[in-house]
Amino acid sequence: DAKTTQPNSMESNEEEPVHLPCNHSTISGTDYIHWYRQLPSQGPEYVIHGLTSNVNNRMASLAIAEDRKSSTLILHRATLRDAAVYYCILRGYGGATNKLIFGTGTLLAVQP
Amino acid sequence: DAGITQSPRHKVTETGTPVTLRCHQTENHRYMYWYRQDPGHGLRLIHYSYGVKDTDKGEVSDGYSVSRSKTEDFLLTLESATSSQTSVYFCAIRTAGGADTGELFFGEGSRLTVL
Numbered sequence: 012d013a014k015t016t017q018p019n020s021m022e023s024n025e026e027e028p029v030h031l032p033c034n035h036s037t038i039s040g041t042d043y044i045h046w047y048r049q050l051p052s053q054g055p056e057y058v059i060h061g062l063t064s065n066v067n068n069r070m071a072s073l074a075i076a077e078d079r080k081s082s083t084l085i086l087h088r089a090t091l092r093d094a095a096v097y098y099c100i101l102r103g104y105g106g107a108t109n110k111l112i113f114g115t116g117t118l119l120a121v122q123p
Numbered sequence: 124d125a126g127i128t129q130s131p132r133h134k135v136t137e138t139g140t141p142v143t144l145r146c147h148q149t150e151n152h153r154y155m156y157w158y159r160q161d162p163g164h165g166l167r168l169i170h171y172s173y174g175v176k177d178t179d180k181g182e183v184s185d186g187y188s189v190s191r192s193k194t195e196d197f198l199l200t201l202e203s204a205t206s207s208q209t210s211v212y213f214c215a216i217r218t219a220g221g222a223d224t225g226e227l228f229f230g231e232g233s234r235l236t237v238l
Contacts, residue, residue, distance in 0.1 A: 047227075055215075055227070057227065098166075111168075113158070113166035113168075115164065116165055
């Protein structure tokens with residue numbers, strides 16, 4: 012499985028945008044980019060995913076580089092509830108496994 | 124809420140004893156997973172299942188076995204628990220949102236302490 016590289020931690024101020032980077036230089040053409048986050052004392056939750064085009068949903072936006080070797084999760088207005096560990100994960104399309112391999116993620120701290 | 128229940132939520136046991144963790148789902152999803160989470164390691168996949176009686180190993184399967192005799196239950200067994208298996212265990216299911224989505228829903232976790 013291709014690996015991802017994320018900063019160990021980041022800080023943000025409340026109500027400001029947050030850009031969480033992820034490098035995945037060995038990504039293959041069929042790998043999807045998934046983001047999950049884990050709030051304190053909870054299981055991870057799905058945030059967003061994409062393949063080539065930028066994606067938006069109610070939680071966040073995902074910006075994918077043209078060469079697909081990096082991506083950025085964008086939280087448009089950080090709130091205190093967004094303080095969590097954010098995981099960037101690659102997953103191959105189809106196959107019998109459909110498994111996700113998590114890394115250590117980025118710990119996002121949000122200051123009031 | 125994908126209807127996932129893990130039990131027990133907390134357990135303290137002694138080295139050498141068998142332990143079984145249960146993951147129960149109410150929505151008949153095909154794919155189920157067991158992860159463990161430890162400080163400095165993130166989440167690591169132990170075993171997963173892609174149907175009744177269909178299971179396979181993940182990254183850290185040594186010392187663990189699983190069983191899935193019916194769709195709704197995925198059991199994780201530590202035949203002889205060791206202190207290195209002290210961890211928080213998460214069960215997850217994959218919803219039928221399409222082969223490319225792969226969206227997982229996680230349970231609330233089971234904290235296991237092996238003394």
